[in-house]
Amino acid sequence: MHNRLDSLKNEIQAALEQAHDREALEGVRIKYLGRKGEINRLFKKFPHLSIDEKKTLGDEINKLKKDLIHTLDSRLAGFKEQEVATYELLLPGKIPHVGHLHPLTKTLDEIVKFFTSVGFAVATGPEIEYDWYNFGALNMGKDHPARDMFSSFYINEELLLRSHTSPVQIRVMEKQKPPVKIICPGRCYRYDAFDASHSPVFHQVEALYVDEGVSFGELKWLLGEFVNYIFGPKTKFEIRPSFFPFTEPSGELAISCTVCSGAGCSVCSNSGWLELLGCGMVHPQVLKNVKISPQKYSGYALGMGVERVAMIKYVIDDIRVFFNNDIRFLEQF
Ligand SMILES: [Zn+2]
Incomplete structure (x- = not known):
């Protein structure tokens, strides 16, 4: 079980590193945090585990979830800022007041x-x-x-x-x-x-x-x-x-x-x-x-x-x- 969790962590890390736009990040969110996503699938194994195992593993899975949500949110917010900045660059400039010839x-x-x-x-x-x-x-x-x-x-x-x-x-x-x-x-x-x-x-x-x-x-x-x-x-x-x-x-x-x-x-x-x-x-x-x-x-x-x-x-x-x-x-x- 722990092996699966570790490999999932690595997988998520790699997926995040390769996600360079909003769409890719959304893809990561769906793949790992969706209702039928990879993280939720880990819980399927729970019925076979002892109470102690459930507790430690549950804590770890929840932490992984929280971290991923946090990373995705802040990465997406970064994209938004960049888009606003690009948009501002495209706005027509303010025409400075210049004189003219006498x-x-x-x-x-x-x-x-x-x-x-x-x-x-x-x-x-x-x-x-x-x-x-x-x-x-x-x-x-x-x-x-x-x-x-x-x-x-x-x-x-x-x-x-x-x-x-x-x-x-x-x-x-x-x-x-x-x-x-x-x-x-x-x-x-x-x-x-x-x-x-x-x-x-x-x-x-x-x-x-x-x-x-x-x-x-x-x-x-x-x-x-x-x-x-x-x-x-x-x-x-x-x-x-x-x-x-x-x-x-x-x-x-x-x-x-x-x-x-x-x-x-x-x-x-x-x-x-x-x-x-x-x-x-x-x-x-x-x-x-x-x-x-x-x-x-x-x-x-x-x-x-x-x-x-x-x-x-x-x-x-x-x-x-x-x-x-x-x-x-x-x-x-
Ligand atoms: Zn005249």
Whole structure:
């Protein structure tokens, strides 16, 4: 009888060691603890035993039963915990609160994406600039009246905070012979009041294409594609005559109002149009200043304020909101 009990213990031990999932453990339970299970079968031999034997053996069998129940219960509980843990791993994660790009950065990225997609390279330059690069080389000598359009922050007689990104065009053309096809995005500074439509710090993107036989027609095509890309295909545009010292002829690009589609509203002062950017054919004197022959080469240039583009695109009527860092405004983008 004791032999059977011992071998049963070993058998159970081995069965437990091999049970690696819930199903196998249930199998062990049924095989050994079930009503007709191996342990209960031991009791069948009891009628042939003495009272003392019954007592010792009974105690041992009951202990075996208790131990097995305890082992099975704790092993099954372990599986349950593991399953819950797995289940939690499969739950969708909590989305952390992350910020996003500033509306000016988004707008600038879009502009850059458009121009790079049609073959322009990005060029940058210093924000503290020589008078020559900011004005002189761009056909605005010391006494040129057009300098009045650019109220600038001077550091001394010769140095200033650049008032546009055009000096980058000069710097690139000095080093690189045509074809030159670049855009110059960057920060600019003007001595302006900080009001609804002015900021002493603002951002520009300028584009320049110089090569043999570059025409105004190509510029017009590019502007049309640009308006389409940024403001959508329904937006109309027109180029009006304008004046800049560094382009000849010069033009201003206007687009149909993005709010009223041209019908007239407060955003477009009832005109149906919004002025977007300045452009024109590079002035021959500018090419001469960087030792590029205006007889052989021609080029177009255009420049826009990133704030202006963003204000039209998102219908914002006060430039200051870009710089006030008000989370209620910034969160809307
Ligand atoms: Zn309008």
